[in-house]
Structures are given as C-alpha cells and as structure tokens.
Amino acid sequence: MNVLAVLPVLTGQLLGAGDIISQIISVVYILFFVVFIFYGQRIQMYAAIREVESSLHKLKYMREEARKTAIETIKEIGKPATDPTPRIDRYLEYFTIGPQNMDPAGIVWKLDHILDVRDARLKDEVKLMAPATDEAQVYNLENTLEAAMAINFIFKVVRHFYIQGKKTLSFYTILQLQMILPLVMKEAEAYASALKAFANGQPIGDGAGPLVAAKLMHGYEVRKVPKDCVVATVPFEGRSALVIKAEGPGGNVGKPGDAVKAVIEENEGKIAMVIMIDAGLKLEGEPVGEVAEGIGAAIGGPGVDQFKIEESIAEYHIPINAVIVKEDIGDAVSPMRKEIADSVDKVLERVKSVVLERTKEGDKVIIVGVGNTIGVGQ
Amino acid sequence: MTTNSSQTASRISTFVFLVVLAVYALAIVSIGLAISFYGDQSQGSYTWIYMLGLSIVSITLATYVLLQSRRHVTTMKTAVPPQVMTTIECRKCAIKNVREFQRGDYVYKELEKCQKCDDKQIITAIYKEVKEKEKKYPF
Numbered sequence: 102m103n104v105l106a107v108l109p110v111l112t113g114q115l116l117g118a119g120d121i122i123s124q125i126i127s128v129v130y131i132l133f134f135v136v137f138i139f140y141g142q143r144i145q146m147y148a149a150i151r152e153v154e155s156s157l158h159k160l161k162y163m164r165e166e167a168r169k170t171a172i173e174t175i176k177e178i179g180k181p182a183t184d185p186t187p188r189i190d191r192y193l194e195y196f197t198i199g200p201q202n203m204d205p206a207g208i209v210w211k212l213d214h215i216l217d218v219r220d221a222r223l224k225d226e227v228k229l230m231a232p233a234t235d236e237a238q239v240y241n242l243e244n245t246l247e248a249a250m251a252i253n254f255i256f257k258v259v260r261h262f263y264i265q266g267k268k269t270l271s272f273y274t275i276l277q278l279q280m281i282l283p284l285v286m287k288e289a290e291a292y293a294s295a296l297k298a299f300a301n302g303q304p305i306g307d308g309a310g311p312l313v314a315a316k317l318m319h320g321y322e323v324r325k326v327p328k329d330c331v332v333a334t335v336p337f338e339g340r341s342a343l344v345i346k347a348e349g350p351g352g353n354v355g356k357p358g359d360a361v362k363a364v365i366e367e368n369e370g371k372i373a374m375v376i377m378i379d380a381g382l383k384l385e386g387e388p389v390g391e392v393a394e395g396i397g398a399a400i401g402g403p404g405v406d407q408f409k410i411e412e413s414i415a416e417y418h419i420p421i422n423a424v425i426v427k428e429d430i431g432d433a434v435s436p437m438r439k440e441i442a443d444s445v446d447k448v449l450e451r452v453k454s455v456v457l458e459r460t461k462e463g464d465k466v467i468i469v470g471v472g473n474t475i476g477v478g479q
Numbered sequence: 480m481t482t483n484s485s486q487t488a489s490r491i492s493t494f495v496f497l498v499v500l501a502v503y504a505l506a507i508v509s510i511g512l513a514i515s516f517y518g519d520q521s522q523g524s525y526t527w528i529y530m531l532g533l534s535i536v537s538i539t540l541a542t543y544v545l546l547q548s549r550r551h552v553t554t555m556k557t558a559v560p561p562q563v564m565t566t567i568e569c570r571k572c573a574i575k576n577v578r579e580f581q582r583g584d585y586v587y588k589e590l591e592k593c594q595k596c597d598d599k600q601i602i603t604a605i606y607k608e609v610k611e612k613e614k615k616y617p618f
Binding site: 122297301302304312350386437476479 | 492512560563580582583584585586587588604605606607608609616618
C-alpha cells in the first residue's frame with residue numbers, strides 16, 4: 102500500500118521534471134495495473150500451481166520412502182527366496198470395488214463379504230511375499246503395505262488433479278486442490294509415520310481401546326471369538342465383565358461386530374450393558390489423551406461392525422455406552438504417545454463409574470476395546 | 480520418519496529468485512537516483528525521499544519473499560521422529576525400567592526373570608514422548 106500511495110506522487114513529480122527515467126517509471130506503473138487487471142487470476146493460479154507442485158514433490162518422496170521401507174521390511178522379516186519388489190509394486194496398485202448401492206437393502210452384508218475377500222487376498226499375498234513369517238508378522242506386514250498403498254494413492258490422486266488443472270488451465274480445479282492440500286498432506290504424513298510403526302510392530306494411538314481391554318483381561322483365561330478377536334471373563338466391581346479385543350500383538354482390528362454378536366448370543370441376550378472404548382478424533386485445541394464419555398457404538402471403519410453391534414443390541418434392548426480417548430489422525434496411526442498410554446487408567450475409572458452407576462451387582466457387562474491392537478498382547 | 484527432503488523440493492524456485500534479484504537491482508538503481516536527486520535540488524525538494532523510501536520498501540519486500548521461500552523449504556523437510564520407549568515392570572518388586580523399543584516388544588509380553596525375585600518381568604507400556612509446541616492461541 103505504501104508503494105502504491107507513493108508512486109503517483111513520485112511519478113507526477115518526476116513527469117513534471119520531464120526526466121526520461123520518470124517517464125519509464127510512469128509506463129511501468131501503468132503496465133503494472135494493466136497486467137494485474139487482465140492476468141491477476143492467472144498469476145494467482147501459477148502461485149497455486151507452484152504450491153501444489155511443492156506438496157507433490159514431498160508426496161512423491163514419501164511414496165518412494167514408503168515403498169522402500171515396505172520392501173526392506175519384507176526382505177528382513179519374510180526372508181523371501183526371490184526379490185519381492187515386483188509383487189509389492191503390484192500390491193500397491195490393488196483396488197477394491199464397493200457393492201452397488203442402487204438398491205441399498207442388504208448392502209452391509211455385501212460390503213462385509215467384499216471386505217472379507219479383500220482381507221483374505223491381501224494376507225495370502227503377504228504370505229507369498231514373506232514365507233518366513235508368523236501370523237502376527239503377517240498382520241504387521243499387511244498393515245505396512247496398506248500404509249504404503251494409501252500414500253501411493255494420495256500421491257496419484259493429487260498428481261491427477263494437478264496435471265488436469267495444468268492441462269485445462271482451470272483456476273477452480275487448482276484452487277480446490279490447493280484448498281484441501283493441508284488436510285491431504287496431514288493424512289499422508291500420518292500414514293508415513295504409521296509405516297515405521299507397523300514395520301516395527303509398535304503400538305499406535307488407535308490401540309488405546311485394545312490397551313485398556315488388555316489391561317483388564319491380562320492374567321485371565323482368554324478364548325478366541327469370531328473374527329480375529331479374543332474374550333475373557335473378568336470380575337469387575339461385583340459384576341462379570343466380558344472383555345473383548347482384537348487378537349494381538351499383530352496389527353489387527355478384528356471384527357468386533359461379530360465378536361459382540363457371538364458373546365451376546367452365548368449369554369442369550371442377558372447382558373446389562375455394552376461399553377465400547379475407542380480412539381476418537383479430537384478437535385483442534387483439545388488435548389491429546391483427553392477422555393470423553395457418550396452413548397452409541399464407538400467404532401470407525403466402513404460401518405459394517407457398527408451396524409452389526411447396533412443390530413445385536415437393538416434385538417435384546419441392551420444399553421450401549423462409549424468412552425473415547427481423544428487424538429488426531431496423526432496420533433492415531435503413529436507410535437502411541439505417552440499421553441494416550443497414560444490415559445488407560447483414566448478410561449478405566451470412567452468405565453468403572455459407568456458400570457457402578459448403571460448396572461446392578463451380579464450383572465454381566467460387555468467391555469469392547471476397539472482399534473488396531475498392533476504391539477498390544479493380552 | 481525421514482530426515483531429508485528430496486533434492487527437487489529443497490531448491491528455491493529459480494523464477495522467484497530472479498524476480499527477487501531484479502527487485503534488488505531496481506532498488507539499488509533507485510538508491511543511486513535518490514543520491515543524485517539529493518545533490519540536484521532543482522528536481523524538487525522531496526523527490527530523493529520518495530526514491531529512498533521506494534527502494535527501502537522494495538528491499539524489505541524482496542527480502543521478505545526470499546525468507547518466506549527459505550522457510551517454506553525448511554518446512555518441506557520432515558522431522559526426525561521421537562524415540563519409542565518400552566517400560567518393563569516386575570509386579571512383585573514394583574521395579575520399573577525404561578529402555579529403547581526393540582523389534583519384537585509388545586505390551587504384556589513376558590520377559591526374563593527379575594534380578595531380585597523369581598517373577599517374570601513384563602512389558603507394561605510402549606510409547607513415544609512428544610514435546611508439545613508452545614500454544615499460539617489464547618483459547
């Protein structure tokens with residue numbers, strides 16, 4: 102603004118003086134306005150393109166690092182006889198086609214089936230790539246490859262819109278991309294940090310639920326329930342708690358929907374309450390590891406398990422409560438922060454107060470620790 | 480996760496650099512003119528002040544753009560991750576040890592026997608400590 106205010110005075114004075122330099126400055130000054138009137142939007146677009154380009158460079162680097170980490174981890178843990186690189190490259194391009202939703206009745210079961218097929222297929226691929234692995238390592242490697250796959254996908258989508266915007270010189274395509282880019286980069290960075298955690302089998306922030314469940318069930322007899330979950334009967338404040346979590350310590354979320362349904366049916370619906378513990382996305386400004394309490398099925402993912410749990414509890418009119426540990430997307434998929442690990446006792450206190458206030462002595466309650474149980478045993 | 484950025488990402492844009500150079504050159508010319516106008520008061524008494532002001536503003540803006548570009552390059556480099564620690568406890572003696580995470584560690588894994596008693600030690604926590612950035616917001 103200062104420059105703009107000074108220029109007319111300056112040029113006027115100089116023109117008055119009849120100097121050649123003052124005339125040049127005057128022409129430049131007019132040109133400056135003409136250029137900005139007619140090409141302002143285009144200049145803004147080029148600035149946005151440059152910003153997208155720099156993010157794309159970073160995404161490309163992340164993708165290369167992710168691929169390299171996946172290959173090195175598979176070679177190190179899996180001891181494959183042949184080079185797994187071509188198979189990994191093929192794996193990174195896998196896609197899943199969701200069910201048709203023109204007639205949505207029964208879509209949950211179709212989606213459930215497709216997800217089961219995908220899961221089995223990806224695990225088989227990992228076993229072929231890394232034959233010298235146990236079950237927990239197969240889960241960890243699958244998680245590692247899925248994180249690499251996510252980064253690869255993000256890079257390709259951003260690149261697609263960047264090239265499309267550049268080709269068509271569409272201001273709005275580039276502008277939309279530039280606007281969502283900070284969130285996209287945050288997600289990509291979260292996956293990049295998740296990759297190392299998965300490769301090393303470290304607990305991640307999403308494992309807050311399984312960690313609480315593991316603390317409750319540790320030392321008690323544990324049995325398997327469908328699918329990929331475990332349950333233990335634990336005495337809890339004069340009640341009997343049926344504690345459910347995904348089977349660890351491999352990177353596994355299990356299918357808590359099936360597990361809850363199975364346990365409710367085993368007990369013929371005589372369950373006083375279901376309490377779900379999960380990691381919940383925090384809003385900006387909220388502290389990491391804060392514990393909050395509410396109502397409903399606290400479970401993320403594509404919705405299949407939430408649907409199954411809601412079906413089961415509605416059939417037997419079982420009340421459902423939720424306790425969440427707040428964290429952002431980066432914390433949820435990167436190695437568990439101390440604040441989250443320390444929140445376990447706070448969560449247990451909340452669960453205890455809910456159980457004491459809302460159930461009677463001798464009742465049976467289901468406590469479900471939802472999330473990825475990587476690095477958390479039982 | 481990583482300590483370096485890609486080579487292409489760590490360069491300051493040539494275009495930005497050339498524009499900044501051009502602005503610096505023009506500012507120097509402007510300072511020269513200001514000096515000459517100061518000597519020749521027939522050009523108007525305040526012309527040299529305007530010229531000088533213009534060149535100072537130009538230099539400030541060009542330096543700001545250059546520093547912003549450098550800061551942008553710095554943020555391109557991803558940070559070194561904090562170390563992941565494993566807490567090992569002997570429940571009987573209430574002894575707690577913290578060491579660096581090793582591949583194969585998991586929470587509630589049983590380890591070798593405690594040195595003081597015969598009870599097995601277990602891993603009770605695996606976590607990373609992140610230093611919180613200073614809050615910039617008043618709420």
